[in-house]
Amino acid sequence: MEVLSKKPINLAVHTSPDHDLRLVECEIPEIGPYDCLVHVRASGICGSDVHFWKHGRIGPMVVTGDYGLGHESAGVILKVGDSVTRFKPGDRVALECGVPCSKPTCFYCRTGRYNACPDVVFFSTPPYNGVLRRYHAHPEAWLHKLPDHVSFEEGSLVEPLSVALAGIDRSGLRLADPLVICGAGPIGLTSLLAANAAGAEPIVITDLDEGRLAKAKELIPRARTVLVEKGQDSKAIAARIVEQLGQEAKLVLECTGVESSIHSGIYATRFGGSVFVIGVGKDFQNIPFMHLSTNEIDLKFQYRYHDVYPKAISLVAAGMVDLKPLVSHRFKLEEGVEAFKAASTPTAKAIKVQILDE
Numbered sequence: 140m141e142v143l144s145k146k147p148i149n150l151a152v153h154t155s156p157d158h159d160l161r162l163v164e165c166e167i168p169e170i171g172p173y174d175c176l177v178h179v180r181a182s183g184i185c186g187s188d189v190h191f192w193k194h195g196r197i198g199p200m201v202v203t204g205d206y207g208l209g210h211e212s213a214g215v216i217l218k219v220g221d222s223v224t225r226f227k228p229g230d231r232v233a234l235e236c237g238v239p240c241s242k243p244t245c246f247y248c249r250t251g252r253y254n255a256c257p258d259v260v261f262f263s264t265p266p267y268n269g270v271l272r273r274y275h276a277h278p279e280a281w282l283h284k285l286p287d288h289v290s291f292e293e294g295s296l297v298e299p300l301s302v303a304l305a306g307i308d309r310s311g312l313r314l315a316d317p318l319v320i321c322g323a324g325p326i327g328l329t330s331l332l333a334a335n336a337a338g339a340e341p342i343v344i345t346d347l348d349e350g351r352l353a354k355a356k357e358l359i360p361r362a363r364t365v366l367v368e369k370g371q372d373s374k375a376i377a378a379r380i381v382e383q384l385g386q387e388a389k390l391v392l393e394c395t396g397v398e399s400s401i402h403s404g405i406y407a408t409r410f411g412g413s414v415f416v417i418g419v420g421k422d423f424q425n426i427p428f429m430h431l432s433t434n435e436i437d438l439k440f441q442y443r444y445h446d447v448y449p450k451a452i453s454l455v456a457a458g459m460v461d462l463k464p465l466v467s468h469r470f471k472l473e474e475g476v477e478a479f480k481a482a483s484t485p486t487a488k489a490i491k492v493q494i495l496d497e
């Protein structure tokens with residue numbers, strides 16, 4: 140509790156329907172019997188945080204009032220509620236930010252696919268405040284202990300890794316599967332790290348940005364890269380992907396959500412293969428329907444994740460996935476607005492921007 144007396148102000152990064160990104164001072168939350176008060180020590184900025192700020196909506200999720208951002212966070216527990224059994228003050232934790240209703244009457248919660256819970260509170264999806272704040276009350280059930288040698292930054296990066304792991308799990312990736320990853324942003328790069336750990340070979344990764352492809356090579360030197368130019372023909376890009384892969388892909392992990400990239404992925408896939416779309420994009424998109432049909436290519440999608448945080452933490456703790464090189468920029472909580480500018484300005488060449496609080 141010492142930190143509370145040293146830093147008695149709860150600061151948070153908020154936005155509004157008129158895109159007014161700013162630091163706000165808010166109350167230090169009360170905790171309920173099943174909650175823990177967390178000092179949030181590291182938060183990554185997700186593309187969706189930037190999108191909610193700049194565009195005010197993602198599909199049906201709309202910013203209608205003032206609200207707080209951030210769902211990639213880790214911190215230390217300061218206080219626990221009376222009924223908390225698994226944590227004590229001083230424990231280091233990653234915060235899983237989608238808190239489903241957990242009622243036995245909810246089909247999706249009862250059957251385990253809680254990412255589909257219609258009553259989920261996803262911190263940072265409007266209207267629910269995010270956890271990019273100094274002090275946050277979080278239910279014990281959705282906190283995950285971090286081993287001492289896993290840093291808070293790594294703990295926050297467990298969130299994008301969980302997105303990648305959920306996709307890889309459902310995609311059915313097997314040892315020595317020829318794999319294409321479209322897009323080398325944080326989701327493409329964490330997918331690359333996870334697919335490497337899962338034994339995909341060969342691997343091709345694409346992007347429009349040479350710097351991001353260089354990062355992919357730095358992370359996994361055996362990965363091959365394809366630099367895409369905007370406006371290039373999808374079939375021509377697919378041919379270059381197949382050339383680099385040495386064969387057609389059994390699996391494509393699509394991590395851009397961009398229509399032309401999804402098309403390239405589809406055209407690079409072999410008969411009976413699958414294209415697994417993790418990226419999100421326009422509400423309506425065209426697909427090469429008859430190509431998919433005559434090649435029995437499965438087109439599948441991922442929405443967030445369920446039950447992957449513990450797996451993600453164990454991969455990081457065991458050294459099988461090294462998330463540290465993804466961090467390109469670091470800011471203090473007080474510099475939250477500057478941090479968002481770095482995350483959203485292409486010339487800043489950010490990969491993952493971190494906001495830290497000592």
Ligand SMILES: NC(=O)c1ccc[n+]([C@@H]2O[C@H](COP(=O)([O-])OP(=O)(O)OC[C@H]3O[C@@H](n4cnc5c(N)ncnc54)[C@H](O)[C@@H]3O)[C@@H](O)[C@H]2O)c1
Nearest residue numbers: 186322324325326346347395396400417418419441442443
């Ligand atoms: N399904 C989910 O639950 C879930 C969760 C988190 C993020 N996402 C989505 O995943 C996607 C990736 O997230 P991110 O944080 O890595 O975003 P990002 O914007 O940082 O990365 C996307 C990358 O794709 C590249 N790209 C764009 N068009 C391309 C093209 N035609 N060919 C090749 N590369 C291209 C960009 O240069 C960029 O590097 C986003 O759409 C994001 O919203 C989905």
Ligand SMILES: OC[C@H](O)C(O)[C@@H](O)CO
Nearest residue numbers: 185187197261264302443
């Ligand atoms: O990482 C989780 C994602 O960013 C969220 O699902 C977001 O896109 C919408 O709430």
Ligand SMILES: [Zn+2]
Nearest residue numbers: 185186187210
């Ligand atoms: Zn996110």
Ligand SMILES: [Zn+2]
Nearest residue numbers: 240245248256
């Ligand atoms: Zn539910």
